[in-house]
Amino acid sequence: MAIIDFLTQKIPLGNAVEWLVNIIISNFGGVLDSFSAFIKTLMDGLIGILSFGHPLLFIGVFALIAWLIRKDIKLTIGTVLGFLLVLNLEMWDPLIATLASIMTSVLISLVIGIPMGVLKSRSKIIDIITRPILDFMQTIPPFVYLIPALMFFGLGTVPGIVATVVFAIAPPIRLTYLGLEQVDEELKEAGRAFGSTPFQMLFKVELPAAMPSIMMGINQCIMLSLSMVVIAAMIGAGGLGKPVLRSLSTVDIGLGFEAGLGVVILAITLDRLFGRETN
Amino acid sequence: MAKIEVEGLSKIFGPNPEKALDLVEEGHAKDEVLEKTGQTVGVNNVDFDVDEQEIFVIMGLSGSGKSTLLRCLNRLIEPTEGTVKVDGVDITDLDSEKLRKFRREEFGMVFQNFGLFPHKTVLENTEFGLEIQGVDEETRKAAAEDALAKVGLDGWEQKHPDELSGGMQQRVGLARALAVDPEVLLMDEPFSALDPLIKREMQDNLLDLYDEMNKTIIFITHDLDEALKLGDRIAIMKDGEIVQVGTHEDILTDAENDYVRDFVKDVNRSRLLNAKDAMIKPRAMVYSEQDGPRAAMHKMRHEEISSIFVVGKHRQYQGIVKMEDVLELVNKGKDDLSEVVKEVPTASPQEDMDELFSKIANLDCPLPVVNDNNKLIGIIVKSSVLSNLSSEEVV
Numbered sequence: 001m002a003i004i005d006f007l008t009q010k011i012p013l014g015n016a017v018e019w020l021v022n023i024i025i026s027n028f029g030g031v032l033d034s035f036s037a038f039i040k041t042l043m044d045g046l047i048g049i050l051s052f053g054h055p056l057l058f059i060g061v062f063a064l065i066a067w068l069i070r071k072d073i074k075l076t077i078g079t080v081l082g083f084l085l086v087l088n089l090e091m092w093d094p095l096i097a098t099l100a101s102i103m104t105s106v107l108i109s110l111v112i113g114i115p116m117g118v119l120k121s122r123s124k125i126i127d128i129i130t131r132p133i134l135d136f137m138q139t140i141p142p143f144v145y146l147i148p149a150l151m152f153f154g155l156g157t158v159p160g161i162v163a164t165v166v167f168a169i170a171p172p173i174r175l176t177y178l179g180l181e182q183v184d185e186e187l188k189e190a191g192r193a194f195g196s197t198p199f200q201m202l203f204k205v206e207l208p209a210a211m212p213s214i215m216m217g218i219n220q221c222i223m224l225s226l227s228m229v230v231i232a233a234m235i236g237a238g239g240l241g242k243p244v245l246r247s248l249s250t251v252d253i254g255l256g257f258e259a260g261l262g263v264v265i266l267a268i269t270l271d272r273l274f275g276r277e278t279n
Numbered sequence: 280m281a282k283i284e285v286e287g288l289s290k291i292f293g294p295n296p297e298k299a300l301d302l303v304e305e306g307h308a309k310d311e312v313l314e315k316t317g318q319t320v321g322v323n324n325v326d327f328d329v330d331e332q333e334i335f336v337i338m339g340l341s342g343s344g345k346s347t348l349l350r351c352l353n354r355l356i357e358p359t360e361g362t363v364k365v366d367g368v369d370i371t372d373l374d375s376e377k378l379r380k381f382r383r384e385e386f387g388m389v390f391q392n393f394g395l396f397p398h399k400t401v402l403e404n405t406e407f408g409l410e411i412q413g414v415d416e417e418t419r420k421a422a423a424e425d426a427l428a429k430v431g432l433d434g435w436e437q438k439h440p441d442e443l444s445g446g447m448q449q450r451v452g453l454a455r456a457l458a459v460d461p462e463v464l465l466m467d468e469p470f471s472a473l474d475p476l477i478k479r480e481m482q483d484n485l486l487d488l489y490d491e492m493n494k495t496i497i498f499i500t501h502d503l504d505e506a507l508k509l510g511d512r513i514a515i516m517k518d519g520e521i522v523q524v525g526t527h528e529d530i531l532t533d534a535e536n537d538y539v540r541d542f543v544k545d546v547n548r549s550r551l552l553n554a555k556d557a558m559i560k561p562r563a564m565v566y567s568e569q570d571g572p573r574a575a576m577h578k579m580r581h582e583e584i585s586s587i588f589v590v591g592k593h594r595q596y597q598g599i600v601k602m603e604d605v606l607e608l609v610n611k612g613k614d615d616l617s618e619v620v621k622e623v624p625t626a627s628p629q630e631d632m633d634e635l636f637s638k639i640a641n642l643d644c645p646l647p648v649v650n651d652n653n654k655l656i657g658i659i660v661k662s663s664v665l666s667n668l669s670s671e672e673v674v
């Protein structure tokens with residue numbers, strides 16, 4: 001009897017999740033609100049900084065950064081031309097909004113992710129617990145994050161950033177952990193043999209030695225954040241994703257192309273700048 | 280007093296060492312313990328002392344427990360049982376704070392693969408120990424530059440380790456250890472990764488530094504040649520146990536068991552083929568043209584030797600004088616050395632080791648090497664011949 005019930009009656013999983021979300025909202029509403037406010041402030045601050053002065057000034061600064069990081073004249077000129085094109089197509093403000101949200105997402109991902117990676121390498125238990133969660137976060141299609149993000153934070157920029165962080169935080173955690181695990185045993189012995197405290201071991205020996213791997217985590221984090229731009233727009237995030245979505249619903253090929261081009265230019269630039277390991 | 284006293288030291292690798300430890304203390308060997316308990320014995324109930332300012336070499340095959348033993352001394356590996364006293368302080372008792380202080384002040388360590396920090400420059404690597412101690416930047420820079428100069432690396436301060444050859448990297452490793460001015464240097468096969476020529480150069484360098492610096496050195500190697508060259512005393516390890524401790528004469532002439540004998544047999548005989556390869560520079564000579572009995576005595580005293588070779592103009596070989604004869608001359612107030620100059624057998628540069636051995640076997644002084652023009656070009660001491668004979672002839 002019970003078995004037949006089980007086979008024929010749908011488990012109220014959906015209801016259960018809904019119930020859980022509601023509980024969280026009603027009990028932690030305050031926390032969620034202040035978190036939301038914090039992210040908003042961070043975003044607005046970044047947008048403020050990025051749109052301080054004329055776009056040409058920004059392009060100049062960006063070109064300078066490109067030059068300093070890569071020392072590649074072609075890349076620097078390409079960056080300038082690409083941004084000028086975006087400016088000409090009147091996609092400048094969305095570009096800045098997108099850049100600011102990527103920076104916010106990456107910042108949050110790193111601030112949480114790198115210490116998480118350290119904790120993971122320090123504690124076997126944390127490592128075992130986080131493993132399946134990270135696998136889960138990386139295999140689930142990012143659209144699925146949108147739903148809880150939307151429920152907790154409503155429509156707008158903040159849920160977009162939260163979804164992006166969930167999507168992009170795994171590489172910094174994993175690669176920080178991996179980098180620390182792979183620090184040469186002799187280096188650690190040298191650190192201890194000269195009398196390092198655990199704190200000195202971490203900051204003077206292990207993290208610097210794990211830096212190449214951590215950098216790789218940062219690069220991947222940036223790239224994954226970028227790939228969320230259009231998806232995040234579905235729950236109201238601003239920036240270049242918005243016109244892309246709008247062009248979809250209105251079948252406005254021209255607008256879609258222009259906004260899409262903006263995304264592509266930003267993506268290529270960021271990829272060239274941070275996407276490969278820095279030498 | 281001994282600098283380091285090790286007593287009943289054991290290290291068992293494995294989750295429950297108690298049972299294995301009982302077996303070890305009953306005198307069971309490594310493979311028995313492994314068979315009965317599944318635990319690996321790294322160090323098996325070891326006792327030894329290291330004297331102040333001694334080079335103590337630990338030698339043994341791979342897996343014999345050398346590295347484990349060395350790391351028990353500064354507790355990079357926690358000993359399972361036993362005591363390690365440094366200047367009478369049992370360091371196995373120290374809490375983590377005191378242990379850190381001990382590591383900072385007492386020990387400098389040098390690693391087989393150098394263990395340099397790739398993200399730091401040569402200077403920063405050398406400063407590391409002092410940086411950890413919180414020494415201010417200026418002082419530690421000065422100390423590091425000083426240490427780098429000692430190992431012959433001045434001018435390389437701003438390079439990164441990967442820009443240096445292996446030998447130079449290990450010089451940085453050595454400088455890093457010296458910069459903290461430790462009492463004891465722990466060196467785990469520091470020259471094993473280097474090619475033979477560089478290796479020999481580094482050994483000479485280490486000996487020079489040792490002469491200048493009053494440090495106690497514990498040096499690990501699996502190379503008997505290296506052990507003989509550097510060690511005041513040599514401990515031979517097998518399966519976690521020390522099977523013999525002694526001077527190189529002891530080890531070579533009086534191998535206490537088959538294992539040591541096998542080891543000694545492996546001494547690279549082809550390294551020295553004839554007298555020219557085996558000879559060393561005499562530390563002092565008496566010049567018959569100008570030196571009398573007093574000068575001869577002074578030179579022997581100064582070099583702490585009991586006999587000295589006498590040469591004429593252009594180092595023409597004349598013979599040897601002994602301390603007791605010279606003393607007699609001095610007491611009698613005579614000033615002509617020639618009446619006590621004795622003849623001893625000489626070797627030509629091309630003579631091979633077997634001939635040398637037969638000549639030196641019954642000699643109580645070094646064997647002079649003289650070229651065709653009767654010029655004294657070097658001397659051969661017994662141990663360097665012994666170390667180059669195959670084990671059958673030695674033991």
Ligand SMILES: Nc1ncnc2c1ncn2[C@@H]1O[C@H](COP(=O)(O)OP(=O)(O)OP(=O)(O)O)[C@@H](O)[C@H]1O
Nearest residue numbers: 292319320321340341342343344345346347348501
């Ligand atoms: N962390 C460890 N866990 C388990 N067993 C270990 C560990 N470290 C060393 N051992 C074992 O202890 C024994 C001694 O190893 P150790 O590294 O001290 O040898 P070694 O004489 O330094 O050898 P090598 O010349 O290869 O460096 C070996 O049997 C080794 O397998």
Ligand SMILES: [Mg+2]
Nearest residue numbers: 345346347467
């Ligand atoms: Mg070893």
